[in-house]
Amino acid sequence: MKSYKELPDDAGSNIVGQVTAQANRISKRLTSVQRTVAIMSGKGGVGKSAVTANLATALTLAGQNVGVVDADINGPTIAKMMGVRNATLEYAATGVKPATTKLGTKIISMDLLLTEDDAPVLWNAHSQKDAFTWRSTMEVSALREFIGDTDWGELDYLLLDLPPGTDRLPNVVELIPNLGGVIVVTIPSEVSHLIVKKSVTMARDILKVPIIGVVENMAFYVCKHCGEHEPLFSVEDTPNNAFQLTTLGKIPFDPKLSRCNDNGTPYLNEYPDTPASKTIREIAQKVQDFFQT
Amino acid sequence: MKFLCIDCDTAMKFKDVTRPEQGSVTAVFECPDCFTEIAMFLNPSETQMLKSLDLKLGGNNEAAQPMQMVRSQLETGKQDLMSDISSETGIGEKAEGGKCPFTSVISDAFEETAEPAEPEGLKWTPEALERLERIPSFVRPMAKMGIESFAKENGHAEITAEVMDAARGNFPAQF
Numbered sequence: 001m002k003s004y005k006e007l008p009d010d011a012g013s014n015i016v017g018q019v020t021a022q023a024n025r026i027s028k029r030l031t032s033v034q035r036t037v038a039i040m041s042g043k044g045g046v047g048k049s050a051v052t053a054n055l056a057t058a059l060t061l062a063g064q065n066v067g068v069v070d071a072d073i074n075g076p077t078i079a080k081m082m083g084v085r086n087a088t089l090e091y092a093a094t095g096v097k098p099a100t101t102k103l104g105t106k107i108i109s110m111d112l113l114l115t116e117d118d119a120p121v122l123w124n125a126h127s128q129k130d131a132f133t134w135r136s137t138m139e140v141s142a143l144r145e146f147i148g149d150t151d152w153g154e155l156d157y158l159l160l161d162l163p164p165g166t167d168r169l170p171n172v173v174e175l176i177p178n179l180g181g182v183i184v185v186t187i188p189s190e191v192s193h194l195i196v197k198k199s200v201t202m203a204r205d206i207l208k209v210p211i212i213g214v215v216e217n218m219a220f221y222v223c224k225h226c227g228e229h230e231p232l233f234s235v236e237d238t239p240n241n242a243f244q245l246t247t248l249g250k251i252p253f254d255p256k257l258s259r260c261n262d263n264g265t266p267y268l269n270e271y272p273d274t275p276a277s278k279t280i281r282e283i284a285q286k287v288q289d290f291f292q293t
Numbered sequence: 294m295k296f297l298c299i300d301c302d303t304a305m306k307f308k309d310v311t312r313p314e315q316g317s318v319t320a321v322f323e324c325p326d327c328f329t330e331i332a333m334f335l336n337p338s339e340t341q342m343l344k345s346l347d348l349k350l351g352g353n354n355e356a357a358q359p360m361q362m363v364r365s366q367l368e369t370g371k372q373d374l375m376s377d378i379s380s381e382t383g384i385g386e387k388a389e390g391g392k393c394p395f396t397s398v399i400s401d402a403f404e405e406t407a408e409p410a411e412p413e414g415l416k417w418t419p420e421a422l423e424r425l426e427r428i429p430s431f432v433r434p435m436a437k438m439g440i441e442s443f444a445k446e447n448g449h450a451e452i453t454a455e456v457m458d459a460a461r462g463n464f465p466a467q468f
């Protein structure tokens with residue numbers, strides 16, 4: 001009786017061929033993208049999306065062609081933060097035309113595909129009962145399509161705003177084997193630092209992805225009355241020492257920034273002279289330096 | 294996944310796959326020598342796993358449409374998501390595989406040798422498809438064929454609810 005190896009193919013489904021075709025779609029698309037950067041954090045709500053949106057704007061203002069993938073499939077916020085939530089996507093043979101901000105940043109997000117009302121992401125299935133077994137596979141496929149099927153054109157930077165947690169980075173690296181680097185966002189608290197360490201271990205030690213540096217967000221707030229820097233959280237020093245990571249910048253808490261995020265207006269444009277804006281521009285510069293050297 | 298006809302010691306070939314019914318898909322394989330057929334049932338989880346990976350049993354002959362998985366599988370998606378998903382040009386490369394194009398996620402026929410393609414399968418509007426799903430499963434394949442041949446005879450390129458209404462007189466199943 002013949003063995004598995006002796007049979008010519010998988011009875012005609014050519015699963016390997018299909019998977020290869022999928023991988024080729026993405027790598028072909030990425031040939032016109034110079035650098036890919038994933039923005040991650042161990043903890044939720046520390047400002048990944050805010051950092052991504054503002055970094056994208058800063059790089060765009062610095063004359064770079066920038067695209068942003070909202071890799072947070074279930075909690076997409078980038079479209080709103082960048083003011084393109086009402087954009088309509090165009091499906092062309094060459095790919096999906098991304099939404100474009102007034103400044104020219106290109107954006108793809110689940111938000112742009114969902115119905116107008118605040119619909120959750122619900123996948124077609126016979127039953128949602130066992131959704132946990134396949135839901136994350138759906139999400140990875142969605143991400144693959146977002147990266148590979150968007151008509152980005154020529155990009156200097158493609159930023160990926162990841163959902164919280166360290167578990168998504170392996171998927172991203174699978175999709176983008178030569179991921180340019182990772183930015184880790186944290187807030188100055190011990191819980192957040194603890195999880196930063198997990199992110200760093202995952203990225204640098206397990207996946208061998210270069211870490212561009214750490215952004216400490218909501219690091220302090222600037223007192224309106226005296227201009228002093230007041231700490232917002234308990235911990236003073238960053239977790240970088242132990243890990244020898246570059247601190248890309250410490251972004252102060254600024255209510256104007258969160259208001260701009262909510263309105264979808266570019267903070268850097270509206271308030272170019274605030275401490276936070278200066279820091280964000282410095283971060284953008286350091287990211288560019290990272291890829292120069 | 295490979296199948297062997299033990300009697301002939303020959304690799305079985307993919308023959309056909311049904312649309313999901315109760316979330317489950319049936320694939321038929323045939324021995325090219327003795328024509329014995331076997332059926333493989335995928336349970337709903339396995340079916341769903343294939344869908345979520347955007348893989349097609351029996352090979353994928355159609356060039357990939359941009360974001361075809363998201364657009365076809367997102368229940369809470371905008372109306373226009375499916376607008377031109379079946380247009381002629383695709384962005385992806387074809388994986389070598391079956392021949393009969395089928396807009397459902399799991400394609401419905403396969404033969405290894407590239408034969409001249411059969412005429413395009415008729416397109417079903419989402420509304421029509423939904424009505425098709427309401428037909429009891431045991432008569433659905435017949436009803437589907439009946440509606441399709443009715444549509445072809447009457448020169449409809451696409452099966453809409455109206456076409457179904459018009460076809461309804463032709464056979465007993467209620468839909």
Ligand SMILES: Nc1ncnc2c1ncn2[C@@H]1O[C@H](COP(=O)(O)OP(=O)(O)OP(=O)(O)O)[C@@H](O)[C@H]1O
Nearest residue numbers: 044045046047048049050164252253254257258261
């Ligand atoms: N430096 C800042 N100053 C003021 N508000 C900020 C700052 N950074 C982030 N925010 C606000 O904090 C909230 C959370 O930020 P954001 O959504 O970017 O976090 P996140 O890490 O992406 O969250 P999630 O883990 O849910 O994706 C948002 O309302 C944002 O506008």
Ligand SMILES: [Mg+2]
Nearest residue numbers: 048049072077
């Ligand atoms: Mg976020």
Ligand SMILES: [Zn+2]
Nearest residue numbers: 298301324327
């Ligand atoms: Zn046989």
